[in-house]
Amino acid sequence: MLNLPPRIGAGLDSSQFANLHTFHAAARHLSFARAADELCLTPSAVSHRIARLERGLGLKLFQRLTRQIRLTAEGERIFNILQGALGQLLEALQQAPGAEIAGPLAIYVRPSLAECWLVPRLADFTARYPAVALDIRVGNDTVDFRTQNIDLALYFTRDEFPGLIAGKLMDEQIAPVCSPQYARRHGLLDNPDNLAQCTLLHDSLAWDNAAYNAEWQLWARHSGMEAKLPPRSLTFDRSDLCVLAAVNHAGVAIGRSRLVQQRLERGELILPFGGVALTSRCHYQLVHPALETMPSRLQVFIDWLHECVAADAGRA
Structure with missing residues (x-):
């Protein structure tokens, strides 16, 4: 049951429930046109449904601007109520008491974390919860949970996320x-001064709004090597x-311990200047919308x- 104020509930009839569904789509997309595509309606029909809903409720739900729409404070409140109610309904339909945990779960994760840490571990999760249909998506953008069908995002960040639930998953060291061959060729073992002859490999998107060489500069300041970093470089966005x-012997990279540990253990990479000691200014963070009821598949x-992080710590 929707937890709506009495004056709103009094204005709802069977036709208005259809209009609420239309409002929910328009509020998620913040676009009548995209809502129309989703609902197989015309944008004009969506606009008329929203107008009827507003008249029936006695509330203005959207600010209609020249090329966009925005939720009013009342529209935001009604949208959040609908989101929570629909989430609870979906959970109730999918999870009968005592039933197997099941349903779709969309996870958005930074590409490097997916490739090097998350995906190699997923077989364990799917063996435990075979009825949970994981959908892993990767990218360097920040998720808009309102318009994208994402349940949980995993970021490497130092940002805060107002209005969302965010918590640290694990720290990182750099x-x-x-490669051993590259270290021998350039005489790097325990000799960081010889970096001056090398090619540096940069992650240009180490964190939001970071300089292309931000991680190298962080390490260099910590190590007193700023004046000795060479200009030769290759730059990637991952x-x-x-x-x-x-x-593959192209240069020296800043390795994140969570992502390179297996390659170090296999001898594909080495730490030419000794162990990992510098804690990154970023950490891995879990972010999801504020939910009145946490879906069991997400929990x-x-x-x-x-558990995976704790197991890693136990092996260290």
């Missing part, structure tokens, strides 16, 4: 890494591509992620 280039996935 240090230069390269940490795992920097690491792959390092494995077990978050719990499983924390």
Whole structure:
């Protein structure tokens, strides 16, 4: 049952419930046109349904601007109520008491974390919860949970997320890494001064609004090496591509310990200047919308992620 104020509930009849559905789509997309595409209606029909809903409720739900729409404060309030009620309904329909945990779960994750840490572990989760249909999506953007069908985002960030639920998954440490052959060729073992002859591999999107060489500059300041960093470089927009280039002898990358540990153990990479000691200014963070009722499939996935981190710590 929708937890709406009495004056709103009094204005609802059977036709208005259809209009509420239309409002929900328009509020998610913040576009009558995109809502119309989703609902197989015309934008004009969507606009008329919203207008009828507003008249029936006695509320203005959208600000109609020249090329866009925005939710009013009342529209935002009604949208949040609908989101919560629909989420609870979906959970109730999918999860009968005592039933197997099931349903779709869309996870958005930074590409390097997906490639090097998350995906190699997923077989364990799917073995435990075979009825949860995971949908893993990757990218360097920030998720708009209102318009994108995403349940949980995993970021490497130092940002805050007002209006959302955010929590640390794990810290990260960084240090230069390269292939053993590259270290021998350039005399790097325990000799960081010889970096001056090398090619540096940069992740240009280390964190939001970071300089292309931000991680190298962070390490150099920590190590007193700022004046000795060479100008030669290769730049990528993913940490795992920097690491792959390092494995193939293209230069020296800043390795994130969570992402390079297996390659270090296999001997594909080495730490030419010793162990990982510098804690990154970013950490891996779990972010999702504020939910009145946490879907069980989302909760077990978050719990499983924390188990993976604890298992990593136990092996260290």
